Amino acid sequence: MKKYLVLLSIIGMLQFQCGGGKQVALTAPVGDNILVMGGILVENLTFSSLGRYETVEAGIDLVVLGKSEKDGEIKGYQIVSDNSGYFYLENVPKGQYIIKGARAILEDQSEVRFMNDWQDNRTRFYKLVRPEQVIDFSAVYFPKQEIQGNILNVGIGYFGLEPGSISYKTLTELKTQKLGTEKVHNRLNPLDYYKSKFPNSAWFK
Numbered sequence: 001m002k003k004y005l006v007l008l009s010i011i012g013m014l015q016f017q018c019g020g021g022k023q024v025a026l027t028a029p030v031g032d033n034i035l036v037m038g039g040i041l042v043e044n045l046t047f048s049s050l051g052r053y054e055t056v057e058a059g060i061d062l063v064v065l066g067k068s069e070k071d072g073e074i075k076g077y078q079i080v081s082d083n084s085g086y087f088y089l090e091n092v093p094k095g096q097y098i099i100k101g102a103r104a105i106l107e108d109q110s111e112v113r114f115m116n117d118w119q120d121n122r123t124r125f126y127k128l129v130r131p132e133q134v135i136d137f138s139a140v141y142f143p144k145q146e147i148q149g150n151i152l153n154v155g156i157g158y159f160g161l162e163p164g165s166i167s168y169k170t171l172t173e174l175k176t177q178k179l180g181t182e183k184v185h186n187r188l189n190p191l192d193y194y195k196s197k198f199p200n201s202a203w204f205k
Contacts, residue, residue: 026090026194026201029150033091035203036066037190039156040081041171042104042112045180046163053181054107057085061103063135065118067142068093076100076137085156086193090203094150096142099157101126101135114159114166118142126159126168151203153191 026035040062044054060081067074070093079087089097101115114126118139129135145152160167160180167180174187188196195204 026088026198026203028202030091032094032150034094034147034150034152035088035090036064036092036097036152036154037086037088037194038099038154039084039086039187039190039193040099040102040159041085041156041174041179041185041187042102042159042161043180043183044106044112044161046161053183055181055183055185056104056106057081058083059105060085062087063100063102063137064089064097065100065137065139065142066092066097067095067139069095074137074139084193085187086190088190088194094147096145097152097154098139098142099154100137100139101129102159112161114161116168124168126166128161128164128166151191153189156187156190 029035040057040060042056042060044056047054058081062079062081064077064079065074066077077089079089081087098118099116100118101113103111103113105111111131113129113131115129115135116124116126118141120141145154156171156174158169158171158179173189174185176184176186178184198204
């Protein structure tokens, strides 16, 4: 039976997985499980012509899919980006992980949701979806990612919202860099961010 996920309106209900900003320390590694980390940055480009530059980072609801290296099982996770726009999953099966979809609340309290079908190596594009649509836990294509030790860093996912479309790219870090608007961004690489946040964690020994 195919699993489906409806992204709920109450962010607090989604914070049962790691990455919601409430946990004060990472737990210790277990077996050959891994730590998955990344970031998300959403820019609303629809008002750029008016000189308005809106950025959303904190409290973004994400659906992350993982495909186990051991048995190929695909599992979905609900997480919420922290106040700096980063997220992590700890002690999950070794494998490949992707952002399947996300939901962000803009400054005017309107909701925007986007999803990627991930059907093959050509369908790497995210599309805007209607509020009544669900984000399913299915994917066929998982891009190859390099696991360093027991850590998988998926980078910073950038989403530029335009009227009726969305642009996407994966970034390593941002150093006084402009993306879709005139706003200048500075963002640490997710690995550097979590090393500074949890310097004594066994994951980084």
